[in-house]
Amino acid sequence: MEDPLYLNHASYSPPTQAVADTVQALLASAMRGGPTTSAELHGEHARARAAVARLAGVPAERVALTTSTSQGLLQTAFGVRGDVLVSLDEFPANVYPWRRAEAAGRLRVHALPGSGPGMTSGTVSPSPVTPERVADALTPAIGAVAVSAVDFRTGYRADLAGIRSVIGPDRLLVVDGIQGFGAIDADWSPADVLVVGGQKWLRAGWGTGFMAFSERGLAQVEPTLGSWAGAEDQARYDGTIHPLLAGAERHAVTNLSPFTSGALATALEGITATGIGVIAAQIASTAGRLADAIEAAGLALLSPRAPAERAGIVVAGYPAGAAIEAHARLTAAGVTATLHGDDRIRFSPHSTTPGGTIDRVAELIGRSASAPG
Structure with missing residues (x-):
């Protein structure tokens, strides 16, 4: 149980006892070894995807696990083509990936007007990302909008449904959900890509996270940074590039730790059980x-x-x-x-x-x- 004066869950939230017990049990299983140990441990991956699906409101096949919000947003940014609108007042994890993808020639970044250096001073906070600001900044070239569900500086909740409405059905909406998922009761369906790390409000610990896609998001975001773990016939080592997996796991880079997958699954199942x-x-x-x-x-x-x-x-x-x-x-x-x-x-x-x-x-x-x- 965390210290009673701990008020820093937006930075890091101590894992629950159930999460700690899960990791210890999985480590004990790994220490024993045996012919079925690997399959049993990696079964935690499917359990975690199912737990994400229940809370995010998407089918499990549209969920991919990742190690952090930063990693998930980087994979998303390199999978998007065209122009992207983003506030420069976002947490750096939702700015750097778009700039890196821009430098690689994959897209062009449009900074939300009124955001960036010089927009904050004293007790003045950056203007929140609202549907009105987004609507005013849209151009025909912009094919995606990136936003945080909750602003890390102020706790402001973005109107995701309103933003979805103004950008229309054809643009992608990428949502950094780490400061909201597990802390607010929200409808996440407006997001085409929802990226969440588990070390904050989910209480799953570091190295945990997920990407949840809409049908449109899964179809349009390319698995540019996906690797062998996102392809079929992973055990056929023939030196060729195999076809992609059908669902969101096409974005997988490697097999993730079963300890972190188990931690995420237990944390999310606890949230579901409580409500x-x-x-x-x-x-x-x-x-x-x-x-x-x-x-x-x-x-x-x-x-x-x-x-x-x-x-x-x-x-x-x-x-x-x-x-x-x-x-x-x-x-x-x-x-x-x-x-x-x-x-x-x-x-x-x-x-x-x-x-x-x-x-x-x-x-x-x-x-x-x-x-x-």
């Missing part, structure tokens, strides 16, 4: 109390106030330079949160965060806001 609606409601309630505490302390709330527009991230804005000392005080008191620059602190509770934690953090925030210097 994503129950988890999301608890996170929203705790995040709301944090937002109240920030405003009560006289600090700027840099996250949306309306619960429908906010996920599990709540950000306190400080005068320039003041957040460093405030964060140090919180850390000294045992609170784990993220310092962003010198003027903001990001808090991210999970459904397991005790109610008393918010009372304690509210007290500490009030002290840090009123402390001299």
Whole structure:
């Protein structure tokens, strides 16, 4: 069980005991060896894909496992052709892949107007990616739009259905879902490619993740970085390039660790058993109390106030330079949160965060806001 003052699930969420037990059991099985061990271990791969399919709302054949959001987005970017619209205020994992693919001559990047260097200062946050901004930036050449389901700086929830509506049925919508999947109860069907790492809200640990495709996404995103594991007849070592697998596993690079696949499967099955609606409601309630505490302390709330527009991230804005000392005080008191620059602190509770934690953090925030210097 994580420390009760741990409020950093948007950076890394400690795996559950069930996940730890799964990994230990799989390691024990691997240590024993035997003629059926390999097949048994790699059966975790199918279990994980099935667990993703249930939560993402897509058939398992349209799910591919990967090691991280960064890896999945890189594979997606190199599989897209044409022009891509993306905000430069996205987390770097959703900027670098598109720039790398552009440099390789596979596509052209269109920066969302009003995004990028100079757009953030003091307690001013980047403008959220809205359907209106996307609509204004579209050109006939743009064939894909990339966006985060939840903004890592503020916790703002993108209107995926609205963006899908304005870009139309023929453009691809690529969604970085790592800050939302497992934390919010959302309809993911607008996404043509949904890429999620499991080390944050899913509590599956590092090295876990998935890509979930719509029919259009699977048909249009080429498996450019896919390798032998994404082809048929993998055990026929004849020096030829074999036909691609029919489903999303055509994007596979290699056989992934059965330990990480098992960890992801167990984490997702736990979410399904509890109910994503129950988890999301608890996170929203705790995040709301944090937002109240920030405003009560006289600090700027840099996250949306309306619960429908906010996920599990709540950000306190400080005068320039003041957040460093405030964060140090919180850390000294045992609170784990993220310092962003010198003027903001990001808090991210999970459904397991005790109610008393918010009372304690509210007290500490009030002290840090009123402390001299």
